[in-house]
Amino acid sequence: MIEYKEILKEYISEYYSIYFNYDEKWGDVKKAEEYLKKYWLTADEYEATWKKIQCNIFTDINRKFPEIGYKDEYDIYCNAGGCLFTKEDFLILQSGMERLKDHQFVIIENVSGSYNNLSIPPITLRFPADISWEELNSGNYISSFVINFSEREYFVFSNSAKWGYYATNDNYIPLGVLGLKNKNIFEKFNIYEPDLQELISHLPNHLKSKVIID
Template identity: 40%
Template sequence: MTEFERHIEFYKLYWHQHFSKVVPEDKWGDKKLAEEYLKKYWLPEQEYLSVWKPIQDKIFVQGKSLPNLIYHSEFEMIVANGGCLFLEEDFKQLQKAILSIGEMYFVVVQNIQEYTNGEPMFRMKFPVNITWEELISGNYISAVLLEMSLNEYFVFGENGNWGKYSANDYEHPLDIIGFKSELAPIFQEHFKQPKEEQQEIREWLPQEYKKLIK
């Protein structure tokens, strides 16, 4: 049995199929596409624990989610509206930023939440140059991973100097992008926000974040 066997069966019949924009309802359930996708992009537990978990722990504070601070103190942050792991536009924004700093791969690790107890959890590894069309090619697996509006995820690369946290289950869903100061010009360039949006998001931020984000 593979590490992702339960994902294939569990999500094949899933309430989210009624809401997906990535996969039309009448196309949902293509097991072959789901299996092929997971074979290519699943992050094995052994690799995660030996290679990626130590990087994750240098970026994110273990066991934390909003309203607590999730980044270590040396990270600056940009906060945007959230609601899912990626939309096409914000994926391409992030992709341009991390391509420019020389990343080869990024990983997506689902955070444990109370309601996910018993659900198969995602650990994925993607090449940074993946196209949006390929990212959504896994039929119902892509749809749940990218669109599920309650799942929360850590996203980060090998360099360990940036990360994204998708706080989709927070009262106001947020995307929090953290980066070390030397990368500030790159991320600020690729994630420009209108002042009105910045002010609105600031109202939603937990108090600990308001102290740090100007």
């Protein structure tokens, strides 16, 4: 059975189209399926390769935010939320991946304590580190849902295990958290200082203590 079959059926719903880029027609199943064929991360590969990397970065991966944490050696930057990430955010992550010579990164939906239909598998995607923003968004309603829908939570990390990004659900507070082993590899996100302090104020204590203050 194709793991993403139910995903193709579920997220074509017009309910999700309010987050869509209207330069295209919503609901192009062919584009969506081609995208998933190309970038889907199978459950077997996740278990064999990527779960170990994930567990080397994050703590409590079977929980939701704010219980999610980072291993001791990681410090964090905060980012505004409301979507998985913007183009500007992604280019910051990609620049760091280039410096680290990463070759792949993954996006893993966190369905722990799930708010969605558990008959639908979590979205798990694997991409080349040098993918363009345009290609990342080329999956019609699937890529639009993943990148723009604000009511899901995701882990994002690469093969190097030197960083990990967590995007929270708007039901908590819209923010992103970037955990880093080396703060000099990544630029800070461009956030107005009072807004940044507001985001930090909503972090649980176990993450507040890790915030990088320059």
